[in-house]
Amino acid sequence: MVTAIVLAGCETAPPPQVAAPVKPVGQPMPYKWTVGNAEKGHKAMVSTFSRAGLAPGQFVWAETLPTEGDPKVIVDLLTQTAYAFKGDVLVGAASISSAKTGMVTPLGYWKVLDKKKLGHSRKYDNAPMPFMQRIDEYGIALHGGVNPGYPASHGCVRMPMKFAEKLFGLTKLGTEVVIEG
Template identity: 30%
Template sequence: MTNSGSLSKKLMAMGLSTALLTIGIQQATAAPVTNSNHSIPKKAAPKKISLPQSSRTIGKLELPPLGDKNTFLPPFQTPPVNPLQEVRLVLRLRERRVYVYRKNELQTSFPVAVGKDGWETPTGNFKVMQMIREPSWEHPWTGEVVPPGPDNPLGSRWIGFWTDGKNVIGFHGTPNPESIGRPASHGCVRMYDKDAQALFEKVEVGTPVIVEP
């Protein structure tokens, strides 16, 4: 009996110790340490950054407002029209004269010599196809080549506008100014050399050439 009573007291003491231990653990879980040296730090809230209105300026470059594209982009510009593209030549054989028109306005005219009988200058609508400064000239029968210079039959400028695949006809200067105003050439259009130089500056390859009787 004595042994049994002692055992019961021991078991009761052990149960009480277990109960106290359990309660202590629960209290430790429910009540975290509040010591300021061991407290859990709170996460800082993110700071809002607001840019002042002056932030629209970077250095000395002021940014344009939205939608204002023309502040930095130049306004659309139509490419200028090449004045030479509006030029046309009208050669009137009976008048022995070539007229320079821009659109429908007469700009100037020059006296010329045209093809003689049997070597008439062809009529029709043509275009400038060749332009040469200080051309050389090859004699059509002998093959002799005359270099640029005062004795060159083509003068200082050549503006070709017709060909049959072998022969070529065009405006050119001449060392024989007395022939101007007459049918004197083999089909080409002779001009005073200074006039040939002036005409050369008024046309380009592709300029229309209208030859009328």
């Protein structure tokens, strides 16, 4: 009898009020790690090139480049976009293909450690990596390659070939690469 009374008491209690989740301000997408560079790159692409996005294999590049300022590369894994800056000026943007499921394109601050016009993978059947710019000791690199419009690489950042060539000409050893996503 006591059990019936307890259950009846539970059934008549009003359901708890639950608030709807609040979307974080200033971070419209679920980034695992960002310091705002990806958003800065996107805004610069819209204002500089009047483009809000790029199709697979597409890129934009400025007709003239600033003479001052260090190059910097920003990679946004969520939008699959890379941004090339010279100083504070966006000079190019491209669609990319980063690591597929089960592989990793590492987030964080990196530097260009090695550059080769025609590099080759040390891990994956000596695969060609044109305009290769290695950013870590494990072989992760920025390079020209197949760009299907979604993450499909073993961890490298694949870019349209012509963009990779232009970026290769812009950067130098020690150029900062920031990968957010």
